[in-house]
Ligand code: KG4
């Protein structure tokens with residue numbers, strides 16, 4: 537089944553075609569992402585109305601481009617998947633409107649996908665995908681969650697952030713130190729040149745039991761360190777390194793705990809912060825130590841993309857699920873409310 541995936545929940549327009557006839561990475565026939573970073577940069581954050589308008593401008597050309605790259609015509613598509621939530625309502629409506637209309641015109645089934653389920657399943661698009669049960673660490677700009685995946689579609693929340701998401705903490709900390717938007721990847725790049733241990737920040741909420749996170753206090757610690765510093769490039773890099781190490785260690789400690797609590801040795805990691813090199817290295821090291829396994833999507837599939845939506849949608853469409861012709865989006869949506877998808881993967 538060849539599924540067209542459309543992602544427009546925030547500031548990335550993503551389109552892809554996933555073909556379930558070829559499992560793993562071979563199934564991804566084409567994918568393209570248009571990032572709105574330049575558009576929002578001067579405002580220091582995403583402006584929802586501008587995001588919606590830009591999705592309107594970019595989505596159809598991107599659909600044409602992706603189909604051409606896949607060597608397919610629009611009639612070769614067997615189904616359409618789109619992000620129905622959570623996200624910015626106007627942005628979501630653009631993708632949902634186009635997806636539903638396309639499906640209607642082609643007389644093909646369509647399905648609204650949960651953005652975080654898309655992230656969560658992205659590692660399964662790589663070769664040799666793990667089978668549930670496993671534990672997922674979802675780390676994006678809006679979410680930081682540990683989820684027990686009992687089956688595809690059956691998700692139990694084990695822990696989540698009580699305030700800022702990990703990506704949000706990266707972005708806000710970067711902004712505080714004068715880095716341009718979006719700061720997360722820039723802060724991570726800067727941390728590469730920082731001296732480990734020059735600044736030591738706390739590993740929030742690791743000194744007590746539980747699987748929840750809190751990153752806002754860490755952000756304040758960094759702010760105080762930055763204010764009291766000489767503001768040199770070296771200091772900025774050292775602080776960035778101290779901050780990154782604190783976030784990475786905290787995430788790794790909680791992942792270990794979640795695996796222990798779930799009695800499981802397979803971790804999948806997804807969402808934008810999953811592209812972070814140090815996090816990938818640290819979790820790989822922990823997995824090796826405990827004789828377990830950690831699976832990541834390639835970095836381009838960690839951040840928002842249409843491929844994860846095509847893939848998650850394909851699994852649901854293949855299982856016979858579909859939505860009616862109404863254009864419906866869900867800006868706030870609990871992943872635990874999703875229905876279970878029976879394999880096959
Ligand atoms: O999953 P995503 O693309 O969008 C959301 O659904 O939120 O995640 C974006 C987040 C941003 O906060 C961004 O700063 C962060 O992921 N991010 C990173 C890195 N790449 C993206 N954070 C740390 N290190 C990175 N290499």
Ligand code: ZN
Nearest residue numbers: 655676839840
């Ligand atoms: Zn995302």
